[in-house]
Amino acid sequence: MTLLRKMLPLAILAAGGWLQAGGARASGDFTCTTAWKLDQTTYADCNNLPFLSPGNDSRVNLQLLLIDAGKAVIGPPPTTDPPTPPIEASASPFTWEAFSDQIGPRTPGQPDSGDSVADPGSSDYASGEGSRCRTNADGAAAFAAALAASPGVPAAEKTALTAARQALSPNCDDSGPPAAYAPPAGVTSALGRSFSAYLVGTAGFYGGDFDGARKAFASLAASPQPWLKETARYMLGRVAVNQAQVGAFEDYGALSADKIDKAALTEARQAFDAYLKAYPKGLYAASARGLLRRVDWLGDQPQALAGDYAYAFAHPGPDQRNVPVGVLVTEADNKLLTKVKPADVGDPMLLATLDLMAMRTAGPNDDPPPSAIKFDELAAQKPKFAADPDLFAYLLAAHRLYLEADPAGALSYLGAPPPPGPMNDLGFSRLVLRGLALQAQKNWTGAQALWLRMAPTARPAFQRPMLDLALAWNEERNGGLTDVFAAGTPIRDPQVRLILLRNDAGPALLVQRVKATDAPALERRVARYVLLYKDVMRARYAAYAGDATLAAPKAPPPADPNNPNPDEPDQSLFDWPGASDGYVCEDLSKLVRALAADPRASHNLLCLGEFARQHSLDGYSLNSSAPADELGGAPTQFPGRTFARLDAYKQVLADPKAPAADRAYALYRAINCYAPSGNNGCDGQGVAKSVRAAWFHSLKTDYAGSDWARTLKYYW
Amino acid sequence: MVGRRRAALAALALGLAMGPGRLALAGTVRAADYDAFWLWGGVTPQPALAGARSLYLLQGEVRATRGPDGAVRLVAQGGAIPRLRQGEVWLDYRADTLRWPPEVYSQILARLGRWRAAGDPVAGLQIDFDAHTRHLDDYARFLADLRARLPPGCKLSVTGLLDWSSQGDSAALDALGGVVDEVVLQTYQGRRTIPGYQAYLARLGRMKIPFKIGLVEGGDWTAPPDLAANPWFRGYVVFLKNPAE
Numbered sequence: 032m033t034l035l036r037k038m039l040p041l042a043i044l045a046a047g048g049w050l051q052a053g054g055a056r057a058s059g060d061f062t063c064t065t066a067w068k069l070d071q072t073t074y075a076d077c078n079n080l081p082f083l084s085p086g087n088d089s090r091v092n093l094q095l096l097l098i099d100a101g102k103a104v105i106g107p108p109p110t111t112d113p114p115t116p117p118i119e120a121s122a123s124p125f126t127w128e129a130f131s132d133q134i135g136p137r138t139p140g141q142p143d144s145g146d147s148v149a150d151p152g153s154s155d156y157a158s159g160e161g162s163r164c165r166t167n168a169d170g171a172a173a174f175a176a177a178l179a180a181s182p183g184v185p186a187a188e189k190t191a192l193t194a195a196r197q198a199l200s201p202n203c204d205d206s207g208p209p210a211a212y213a214p215p216a217g218v219t220s221a222l223g224r225s226f227s228a229y230l231v232g233t234a235g236f237y238g239g240d241f242d243g244a245r246k247a248f249a250s251l252a253a254s255p256q257p258w259l260k261e262t263a264r265y266m267l268g269r270v271a272v273n274q275a276q277v278g279a280f281e282d283y284g285a286l287s288a289d290k291i292d293k294a295a296l297t298e299a300r301q302a303f304d305a306y307l308k309a310y311p312k313g314l315y316a317a318s319a320r321g322l323l324r325r326v327d328w329l330g331d332q333p334q335a336l337a338g339d340y341a342y343a344f345a346h347p348g349p350d351q352r353n354v355p356v357g358v359l360v361t362e363a364d365n366k367l368l369t370k371v372k373p374a375d376v377g378d379p380m381l382l383a384t385l386d387l388m389a390m391r392t393a394g395p396n397d398d399p400p401p402s403a404i405k406f407d408e409l410a411a412q413k414p415k416f417a418a419d420p421d422l423f424a425y426l427l428a429a430h431r432l433y434l435e436a437d438p439a440g441a442l443s444y445l446g447a448p449p450p451p452g453p454m455n456d457l458g459f460s461r462l463v464l465r466g467l468a469l470q471a472q473k474n475w476t477g478a479q480a481l482w483l484r485m486a487p488t489a490r491p492a493f494q495r496p497m498l499d500l501a502l503a504w505n506e507e508r509n510g511g512l513t514d515v516f517a518a519g520t521p522i523r524d525p526q527v528r529l530i531l532l533r534n535d536a537g538p539a540l541l542v543q544r545v546k547a548t549d550a551p552a553l554e555r556r557v558a559r560y561v562l563l564y565k566d567v568m569r570a571r572y573a574a575y576a577g578d579a580t581l582a583a584p585k586a587p588p589p590a591d592p593n594n595p596n597p598d599e600p601d602q603s604l605f606d607w608p609g610a611s612d613g614y615v616c617e618d619l620s621k622l623v624r625a626l627a628a629d630p631r632a633s634h635n636l637l638c639l640g641e642f643a644r645q646h647s648l649d650g651y652s653l654n655s656s657a658p659a660d661e662l663g664g665a666p667t668q669f670p671g672r673t674f675a676r677l678d679a680y681k682q683v684l685a686d687p688k689a690p691a692a693d694r695a696y697a698l699y700r701a702i703n704c705y706a707p708s709g710n711n712g713c714d715g716q717g718v719a720k721s722v723r724a725a726w727f728h729s730l731k732t733d734y735a736g737s738d739w740a741r742t743l744k745y746y747w
Numbered sequence: 748m749v750g751r752r753r754a755a756l757a758a759l760a761l762g763l764a765m766g767p768g769r770l771a772l773a774g775t776v777r778a779a780d781y782d783a784f785w786l787w788g789g790v791t792p793q794p795a796l797a798g799a800r801s802l803y804l805l806q807g808e809v810r811a812t813r814g815p816d817g818a819v820r821l822v823a824q825g826g827a828i829p830r831l832r833q834g835e836v837w838l839d840y841r842a843d844t845l846r847w848p849p850e851v852y853s854q855i856l857a858r859l860g861r862w863r864a865a866g867d868p869v870a871g872l873q874i875d876f877d878a879h880t881r882h883l884d885d886y887a888r889f890l891a892d893l894r895a896r897l898p899p900g901c902k903l904s905v906t907g908l909l910d911w912s913s914q915g916d917s918a919a920l921d922a923l924g925g926v927v928d929e930v931v932l933q934t935y936q937g938r939r940t941i942p943g944y945q946a947y948l949a950r951l952g953r954m955k956i957p958f959k960i961g962l963v964e965g966g967d968w969t970a971p972p973d974l975a976a977n978p979w980f981r982g983y984v985v986f987l988k989n990p991a992e
Binding site: 128154155156157158159160161162202203204205206280281282283284285286365369707709710712 | 786789791792796802804806807810820821822823824825826827828829830831850853854855857858861862864865866943945946949950
């Protein structure tokens with residue numbers, strides 16, 4: 032029976048449902064760039080944070096509220112294949128999928144869904160795939176068990192009836208009319224005939240003859256056999272809810288609310304209500320409650336549906352609900368949160384989730400979202416939050432900060448900070464918002480003190496690592512970069528530290544990190560790579576030779592050669608042997624020495640261009656800083672400007688001392704910066720098409736004898 | 748309204764008469780100008796679908812969960828089984844992993860069987876996997892295995908990234924050609940056309956497998972001048988959005 036109890040709900044709930052493409056928001060691709068900041072109002076797949084935030088996936092915000100309500104837990108760290116670092120131990124923003132995999136409680140033995148892959152009856156259906164046929168195998172097993180437990184049915188009849196039930200192999204998607212069903216002959220006992228009637232009902236139900244099914248199950252609603260009586264009463268509801276939606280999913284599989292059979296829907300509600308009244312803890316109680324959600328969804332009753340979800344979240348018991356909390360969150364998101372208005376929702380958790388969504392702003396690649404909620408609209412929700420004034424105040428403060436850029440207004444709703452102590456998710460969120468408001472006021476030391484005060488009592492999963500990002504972002508803007516790397520720093524997150532080294536660090540700090548024998552080996556290798564790269568590319572030529580003698584521990588071979596650690600730098604860049612074909616250059620060490628002696632010599636500039644070109648260094652992330660509002664976005668402390676190829680070519684062309692061969696090659700390369708699209712693919716300031724035309728003309732006439740002139744056929 | 752629809756249909760008919768890609772399309776992508784579409788979960792069907800020759804309907808996502816067993820599972824997405832009687836329709840599956848356990852194959856093939864039983868004109872499966880160019884050969888092996896599992900008459904389509912044509916190892920890309928019936932190259936990311944997408948298109952001449960161009964409704968498209976003459980070009984697929992988006 033547990034199997035049946037487990038199987039029914041999701042199967043039917045999702046039957047014919049129109050499920051959204053999850054956290055991907057129907058984007059059709061998986062690309063998402065992590066934004067290393069806490070102030071997020073733009074939704075992006077990969078940028079969820081562990082506090083209530085408008086930029087979060089609505090399901091993450093709802094989960095955080097459910098954790099506070101004691102209705103969900105952050106589960107034990109999952110195992111993965113191949114193993115990946117646990118996201119809860121990282122300061123990085125994360126995806127909904129990674130987060131939800133940690134959320135429980137889950138049904139034992141089931142990762143995060145209500146159905147079991149191990150069950151043969153469901154192996155042909157994906158998780159969440161809808162079809163009333165999904166219950167056929169479990170139903171057959173339950174029928175056989177009930178029959179076996181009925182001494183009133185003669186053995187021969189039992190055999191015939193069990194075989195007949197097993198022989199039912201329905202196709203719920205057959206486009207043809209329902210086939211007639213003949214129960215097995217020779218069943219004459221009174222109870223045997225009842226089971227036979229149940230068979231007729233079952234065949235009608237799966238075959239799409241709902242009128243026939245209703246008639247058969249109704250005849251059993253007062254059966255003296257308890258399983259038949261209870262199951263038939265429940266099946267009357269299932270028959271009606273399936274009948275209500277016949278033809279309601281139009282050509283492309285989407286629901287047309289106006290094609291729902293309203294009378295059948297009413298009948299379904301009455302049948303399930305009657306069943307639950309008679310069997311509040313019955314075999315199918317949780318399933319019936321889940322199907323009542325479906326009735327409200329099909330009936331387009333947003334207020335009732337919001338109430339259903341609030342009830343379901345609050346009542347996780349096995350008689351009340353048969354889907355794990357993570358699945359219910361996704362269902363609520365698909366069926367309710369993306370459809371309803373705040374006015375339809377009374378439950379504070381669901382309403383707060385909806386309000387945070389309504390505070391989103393459009394990202395650079397988004398279409399504009401519907402206009403954001405206004406402060407007055409939010410304030411008018413006060414009665415609905417009577418039981419949760421802190422949550423309400425949080426929403427008002429978030430509106431002030433995120434949408435009105437009014438940090439003082441935000442702080443006025445956050446009250447005095449509580450004494451240090453354990454924080455639930457709302458408590459943590461309130462303090463984070465306070466810190467963001469202080470930083471918006473440029474009160475760096477106030478915010479830093481707050482982050483530091485939160486650290487000892489922050490939850491090790493998610494909260495504590497996130498404070499590394501908060502602290503580092505703060506230090507970066509408050510002249511505290513070296514403090515981040517000082518002994519005893521609280522900021523240990525490897526990615527946070529590497530971002531600062533790549534973007535912000537000057538030569539002295541980089542040298543210090545390469546030499547730091549107590550630093551993680553990867554950090555030392557990254558520091559060395561960044562130092563040498565920027566020595567070369569930002570014209571710190573004289574220091575290069577000395578810096579190149581600094582040693583960092585060797586990199587271990589990657590666990591998976593196809594998936595090298597993206598943070599592991601390739602130090603072989605600095606072993607560049609130069610070029611012996613085409614435009615001839617000496618190796619990198621000699622080139623840098625030559626640049627130190629004469630940084631403007633055309634040959635040196637062209638060879639540095641070759642180094643950049645051959646390694647595809649145009650547009651490389653180390654050439655510029657992170658966006659100004661993200662970690663790594665403060666002005667870099669590394670001196671100089673990054674070498675840019677197109678600028679170098681122009682410099683050669685403007686140099687009267689440059690030899691003809693160098694000028695020809697500079698023209699050739701400068702023109703090629705625009706191949707093949709007509710857009711400048713090189714770093715450096717672009718030029719008008721007329722300039723490129725003139726370059727081409729000059730190459731073809733002034734340097735007509737050069738290989739470069741002969742090779743180039745077009746300009747772009 | 749009626750006038751506009753009729754005009755659009757006339758343009759469509761003209762396009763068909765001239766063959767795919769012969770229509771010089773430029774500017775903002777309007778659904779009414781095209782006849783093949785992706786319909787993703789949560790997107791409301793719109794009138795342009797009525798004239799569709801090809802539909803790609805999202806059916807689910809194969810993803811590696813971080814559950815206790817690290818299992819790879821198929822999660823259903825999209826709508827109910829369609830009830831189409833004209834044109835052709837594809838079952839579209841996204842994947843973030845190629846380590847598919849046996850039940851994922853059986854679930855997908857069973858779904859395909861249910862579509863056929865429902866009378867839908869099933870063309871085949873489309874796999875939407877973000878294969879990096881350097882892993883194209885792995886992807887080709889996976890697809891060859893998948894292809895061998897498909898029932899007769901079932902085609903295989905994949906979405907592709909624009910840089911496949913510009914950076915892809917052409918041998919690996921050609922290897923896909925023996926395996927898939929078409930590649931649909933996406934010119935958008937998220938819900939916006941990729942800025943500078945023309946730069947990638949310049950090398951479409953390297954493609955030696957049948958390909959379509961994937962556009963996003965409301966996005967930008969100007970066909971490169973030599974596209975219509977490309978013998979491998981098979982037309983467009985437009986990713987539909989909701990009107991408010």
